[in-house]
């Protein structure tokens with residue numbers, strides 16, 4: 059008898075993985091104790107012995123990649139990204155959180171604070187207030203830079219609770235934009251006005267022009283995105299008088315610069331009934347699932363069977379396979395290259411712009427390395 | 433910075449400053465998908481160092497060229513992602529707009 063390789067047997071299809079391997083390649087299995095086959099198989103030659111090419115050509119990527127927007131509001135987007143590897147989806151997520159710049163309050167100059175909130179706590183609270191300013195219009199400020207109109211936004215907060223006011227709240231809407239820059243005077247060394255009476259008093263910024271004379275800001279005053287954030291509660295007679303300087307930065311330095319409240323993705327769940335689940339068992343299965351993934355379908359003769367109606371809603375809580383023997387009927391999987399991506403913006407930029415900017419940053423990273431190596 | 437031998441260009445370690453998992457993991461993906469790559473992996477030698485080392489071993493081509501090609505591929509993919517995403521957003525806006533018009537009429 060001639061020696062026959064197992065791969066040449068007639069029931070082994072050519073250039074195609076056997077079903078169990080194909081499932082391993084494209085799905086993550088969720089068993090009752092732990093997920094299985096979580097690692098993606100990236101290596102192009104992983105299935106070479108079976109005559110299957112696992113490399114990726116750009117044209118096949120372009121052909122298979124799809125985006126479907128599910129929900130889009132002013133500050134939130136949910137979309138499906140299909141046909142992309144987790145490494146790229148994760149790169150976008152990481153960039154969204156840590157590497158997209160925004161403007162945030164970095165310096166707080168406190169002239170007076172008699173509230174119960176200590177200076178450092180107050181400064182920390184102020185830092186976290188989202189500023190509605192397009193970061194693309196500003197420059198980074200480095201250690202030795204002076205603050206000028208291209209890299210700093212100045213706001214002032216001056217609230218006072220009169221003796222008979224009871225108690226008042228200082229809200230973020232009371233942060234007033236100072237387009238001309240800082241109004242606080244530096245305690246200068248030669249403060250003698252007689253030496254140069256025309257010199258402007260030195261402040262903490264040196265703006266060359268007023269920001270509201272620049273075309274980008276003249277129609278749209280810079281302000282905190284939300285006016286209803288409580289900064290401090292003032293009792294009778296207490297006052298806060300301070301000035302804040304917002305500068306450009308990235309979330310890697312401090313989370314206050316992160317342009318997203320959260321950016322996350324989950325893989326599309328896939329729920330498969332591997333056996334018919336009928337009658338009493340079907341009802342049991344439907345009642346097990348807290349998010350109503352299953353439905354009952356009549357199959358005539360007074361019999362019923364369970365069907366998977368809303369797999370997308372599945373949270374993979376694994377309740378349906380927790381008890382004995384259920385794992386044999388229900389197979390929980392996740393589609394490895396289908397990501398349900400959600401971005402919640404804090405308001406500086408709309409969420410769809412954030413995503414495109416994130417992709418651009420990854421491109422710039424590649425470009426930088428290519429240039430460095432050339 | 434590239435660390436490799438002068439005589440054997442097939443394998444090299446690329447030490448990238450100011451980069452982290454974001455780029456390294458994507459680059460590893462792109463490299464692994466290239467049939468010319470025999471082995472590839474990355475490590476971050478120390479978490480407080482802003483540096484990753486990417487190791488590339490090829491079946492014959494110079495590692496540097498293969499690495500550059502992989503980054504180039506990554507860029508093309510990103511451009512495609514951006515284009516597709518922008519189009520999907522425009523389509524979504526249009527369909528929402530159409531829906532509103534129907535409700536109004």
Ligand code: SF4
Pocket residue numbers: 329346347348349350351371372373374375376377378379390
């Ligand atoms: S894992 Fe949880 S959410 Fe998903 S189908 Fe089972 S019970 Fe429902």
